[in-house]
Amino acid sequence: MPSSRRGASLALAFSVALGFGSAALAQVPVKVGVLADMSGIFSDIGGKGSLEATLMAVEDFKRLPGADALAIEVVSADAQNKPDIASNVVRTWFDSEGVDVLVDLPTSAISLAVASLVKDKNKVALFTASGTSELTGKSCTPNSVHWTYDTWALAHGTADAIAKAGGKRWFFLTADFALGHSLERDAAPVIAANGGKIVGSVRHSTDTKDFSSYLLQAQSSGAQIIALANAGGDTITAIKQAAEFGITAGGQKLAGMLLFISDIHSLGLATAQGLQLTTGFYWDVNDQTRAFGKRFAARNSGRYPSMNQAGAYSAVLTYLKAVAKVGSAKDGAAVVRAIRDMGPFEDPLFGRTQLREDGRVIHPMMLVQVKAPSESKGPFDYYKVLATIPADQAFRPLADGNCPLVK
Template sequence: MAVAIVCPFLAGTLDATAQSEPVRLGVLNDQSGPFADITGMGSVVAAQMAVEDFGGSLLGRKVVVVAADHQNKPDIGAAIARQWLDQDGVQAIIDVPNSAVMLAVQDVVRNKSGVMLVAGAAAARFNGAPCHPYGFQWVYDTYALAKAAGTAITQTVGKSWYFIQADYAFGEAMTADLQRFIQAAGGRVVGTVKHPVNTADFSSYLLRAQSSKADIVAVVNAGADTINSLKQAGDFAIASGDQKLATALLYLSDARALGLELGQGLIIADGYYWDVSPEARAFAERFAARYKGRKPTSIHIGTYSAVSHYLKAARAAGTLDRDAVTNKMREMPVNDPFVKNGLVRKDGLMIHDLLLLQVKKPSESKGEWDLFKVLQTIPGASAYRPLDQSECPLTKG
């Protein structure tokens, strides 16, 4: 019979070594593909800023940020997450754009260790039936975005819609949520066509949408796919006639790449705009000084906010034990340049106000990054799915 013998001196040495190891935070996102502009290294910089603003250490241990490119592949994202949690001592996995990757990593975290802080992915399924105590969705979800933009556009622009939809989890979730709120506002969806992620040629999809005669042609995708589809829609002069263009999600960097001439008038919902408050402007200036002179997207500042809140909660808990930390995250309000008095719900959603934004006309813009105007501030309590309608098991009982 084998007998395990532990030397007290060695055990104490191992424990001391563990306590001296850095606290590692891992930013897992797209650093080379269609979402690199809206997340990518900008999210890494934002995480580093959060660590620096916190003081650089937690519970006597240095905090370091590591990063990896999941290449928009769920198997690669899950493999990186397993290595980080099993071998590399990563305590929190952050950002995780691409909803398919997010859902794959969600299962890894559930069955292993650590905490997941989602800034970049939007699929509302994350906070539904698959939810667990260690996953948080920070900036928005498809339900809230669809409710805000779908309702406003249907009421003010047109009643019939045609969707050009990305064929992955975000596209499916956003299309389903948009359809619900379009119908509730008195509109209807007359057709849908799906495209793969990172599509170069949208001509066949746009021709179908054009022939549908729908009032609104909506591109339900993100990142470079949004820019390419809207630019090619301009080539087909879709918005110059009776049809209007809409998009489910347009980030600041997308609007800059698209240009105000083509993008003007687009209405979108988002969790943040850099010029919405003095605090947001101050953060944007600091971020721009660190990252290529660029103003942050909502994902960038959402990453900053999520990391800041995690560090504050761990300090308040006095431990890195994930149950203690996540309990504190739900107890403490969220206050930072991104959000004031945010609330972390049982299902992991961080509830905060959303903004209904419109891309400015060229004549309205005062500079390179002066791209949106705020049409409306939507209280978080009315934007997000009511808690009593959640399918997350954490909300029951």
């Protein structure tokens, strides 16, 4: 068994043949590879839920006119949050198994590691779970689509709102990998622009179990805001231990720079209430998002979709439409151009959406606040929307990213 199949007991495979169409129209093969964290600290925000969302996208594409032109197969593997393992999976998928497109890609380090490989093989990467804004900056490629969010958008949503509300002195608790570095870097000028100052920072390894020494440094720093520039299980652990240390009770506030609805569910509203965060998707916004959220939850043990899982659905559905338009999945750059040529379109989950030439998908983002337990009326009724940030303001201006594709 190839090394890319390590953890095969956690990997899932599913193939769907979308009819046969007319005899005159040969089916176009398309193979989708969901490369996600299936077992680690990011599995709740992507993982098997991203695979389920991808299968839902395939099912919904099947209902569209002309869908029988494509023969679609979906495979998946556990990235184990390790760039070397993820890269080995991708090479095997591309060289031996005919995978055309990657979805999810759970960390920024993994995404940066595979982006050049995707370009070299002329495939497509749908970055729906990674955050670093470098993917549409100096590391942009004509084969990359950064769909859901990025660190620039999160910083300019959450940090801007908190700084304008009076949070001037900040301490950063930062994961020591690409995502954490990007979150802190992109937030710093926003804080400074609002008259604020970063009074200290500390970096921690991924999957840290004990944040006590870091939290004590933050507590003694004199900061008003302790910014958590991490994600998934690390964010949950840090917030829980901050509560145990009485940090918020003592007057300091936590700022989750990257939080997901699954994190809020794990924390509980009693602990998470009042937290502000920026998100690209919330299931309870309109009739379409509610329908998707309830359908997803029915297939996912009652858990509603994170923005990463929603991103996997929308990105795959759009990708399949582009392949149908091109007539082949073999020229990845041509498929990405076809998505860009769609111009602004109405995505069922993200609203008005457009792919820019740097690979950044722009759509509205939302600043939300976690409800108090008394405000929640049912399962996963966790957010109240404070503001909607228009697409043209939610993401870094095209000219500021230094993407070599931008003329």
